[in-house]
Amino acid sequence: MGCGCGGNGNGGGCGGGLQPLPEALASAPVVQEVVPESRPETDEALKEEDEAPGELIASSEQEWPRIKVNGVRIAPEAIARELQYHPAGSRREAVFLASQALVIRELLQQRIAELGLRVRAQAGESEEEAATRALIEREVPLPSADEAACRQFFANNRERFASAPLLAVRHILLACPPEDAEERSRTRERAEALLGELTRDPTRFAELAAAHSDCPSGDQGGALGQLSKGQTVPEFERQLFRLPPGLAGRPLESRYGFHLVCVDQRIEGQPLPYEAVECSIRDELDQRVWQSAVKQYLKGLVGAADIQGIVIEAADSPLVQ
Template sequence: MTTLLDFTNTVLPEGKVKVPPRPEPAPRPEITVNGTAITEEMVRTEAQNHPAETPAEAFAAAARALVVRELLVQEANRLGLAATPEALGEGRRETDEDALVRALLEREVSAPTADDAACRRYYEQNPRRFRSETLFEARHILFAAPQEDQVARARARDEALAVLAELREAPDSFAELAARHSACPSAGQGGSLGQLGHGSTVPEFDKALHTLQPGQFSSEPVATRFGYHIIQLERRIDGEQLPFEHVAQRIAAWLEAASWSRAVAQYIGILAGKASITGIALNTADGPLVQ
């Protein structure tokens, strides 16, 4: 009986190992919408507009988008709609198809406006969405060392510990020590970073800020991908609940946009249910279909 080892060890006269040919990839099913083909080339071109973790996911998203567009354009043509492309700014304008789709949706899709009661209900149910951001005024001393250089990291930590010991002896010397030791451009301002909001810095730095009280500096050097930091919190400005009147228009816009997106998805679902579509399955509840 011939084994896999026997096969892979078979040598051709020229001394080359005999390797089985790679199987051809399975052909993709043809995608059509009421008989109109969406070619693979069209999908690959469209895929550039659909970032994804894998090429296959980008291809699938692009295919769905093109099928939806074709559905809408066909319906606009069936209804005999015409539309003049609008300017989009910076010298750009809608394509003829974009204009047709816009005209169709303006005519066929309607969504309720958000009244004051709906806006207030959303505001009361989501209070954390409507707080001003907590801000931190902080300064630091950076001992730079790339994350992959363990020797430099150890040296930077030792230097940080030494300066931290000096700081404990003379807490008012932070600006002077920053000017002398920090590898950050902020050294020229005594290490001051100004006001920082959530996400303004790397996560480790951000976390350390939340543990400090105004006037306090970090009890240990804080490690980040940039090196080690001695951090001092100068001031904390706590966020406050924003009055409903300040956010009412924003809430109304959010609610109306969400309602309109759901209405468009439902309309696309109706068109898809009536159409003959091959080579792809549409999920009209999928967000990307409504882009």
Template sequence: MSTAATYKPTKQDQKAPFEVPVISVNGELIDEKLLSEELQYHPAQDAESAIQKAGQALVIRQLLKQQLKESATEIDDEEQAFQDLIENNINYQEVSDEDCQRYYEQNQAKFMTAPIMEVSHILLAVAPDDIEGRIEKKTVAEKLISKLLKDSSLFTDMVIEYSGCPSNKTGGSLGQISKGQTVPEFERQLFPLDEGIYDKPIESRYGYHIVFINKKIDGNQLEYSMVSEKIHDYLNVRRHRQAVSDYLYQLVEDSTIEGLELKLEQDNIFFG
């Protein structure tokens, strides 16, 4: 499958005359050269998106510099000064054990050991961008599955005749599979299944798979005591990130920024 190209400026791009906005933060201009240099740290699908990300990062940094200047803070290490400023201006409540237990109860599926599947398959191989070929292979797969559902003993012979996977030399066996061992799109469809021949072909980037689940060992629910520390750390990090985001958002709201419209989603408000 083809994916969208990612824009990443080259050295030539940085010298190229593509237009960069004139940005000011509370009346202080951001050097256009800084913006051109910052682009290399913000790859995106197009130049406009890269400029948006780079400009926003520089605006946030400029706001923090202005805050440090107002507080007359002596700066030896600018990055550390930024971090100290943020930490001194955010406030959030540490999660309680009740918060963690509630999260565990509402998300128990996240705290299970991965199932183990013993799987054999027939791969009807076809290129990701061969649309007509994929339609044809899916039709063939459906016909073969129909025969297997009536007589599963045909599986080994079909592996030899049809499978384009190296496992065709071992009866189509993929051995024992746990999560993370195969491509994601295959696993998403495979792991919810029960033992036996699956009555539909599974599509992946490699083609269509006819799967025979020989054995399935379900994952086990982990007890709260085994994951409480992990949940505690995760929720605290999430609260900390939200507190930082709120602080930076307020700085932006209290400032006059010209030349760039900031997009203050959680994922891109952070500087650097």
């Protein structure tokens, strides 16, 4: 089992540009309505349903939307396969999201074909992903925030721009698998018992770390060295950096188990000058504008298309002529 500190032997603790296109696209238009259809009644449709993966196709009592995008049919089995990528509170909502994603995908592919785009895929992307990336780069202007906007954002969010605090930390890790609820409960009880011993006599921390810790740092009295943000797993970090100096009053839980923590020193972060954060501010503002532009572009594709069986929000005037 991995150690909760995530150290690499060089000190440090528990750890383990623009937003990627698929995530930005996934959150663009909002489905307002899907028109369902009953189980297909034609011989051809029945054959299509029989040949689709059984574990992904709904039973005969359930309904699928009948959708066409500029005359191209979105097959029920395609919607069924897409469902796994759109967890939702109800089947109907999941069908909405899956149908929307397939409609947007079809619109993008039709636009790519219309423009005759041919793009060589980069490492780690498919040909479809490469073509979609090239389409967005061609048709959605890349924004650039000006100096005034960046300085205004800095002034309005001054508390965000400070160096991370540094903590000198010791811990005792009682490891247990995250999926074993019974073992987690027993390990929590062990952690609370050890915490009771440490509360009565904090000078025993190194002794108990050597005897009980499942982290290699136990051989050094549990010392993790100086930690800054980003060096630990997120769920541990969120708890750790809220602690004042001294022994934590409760075990901290992470995916690795339960940690008994003592903060020996805490050095608060210092405010950063504008020049140190200008690039990150510009990137954030550019990202926000770019996401909005992509959404508007997709709404334009929707507004210019003949879409049957599903109602998706469209722009007042299409961007694509």
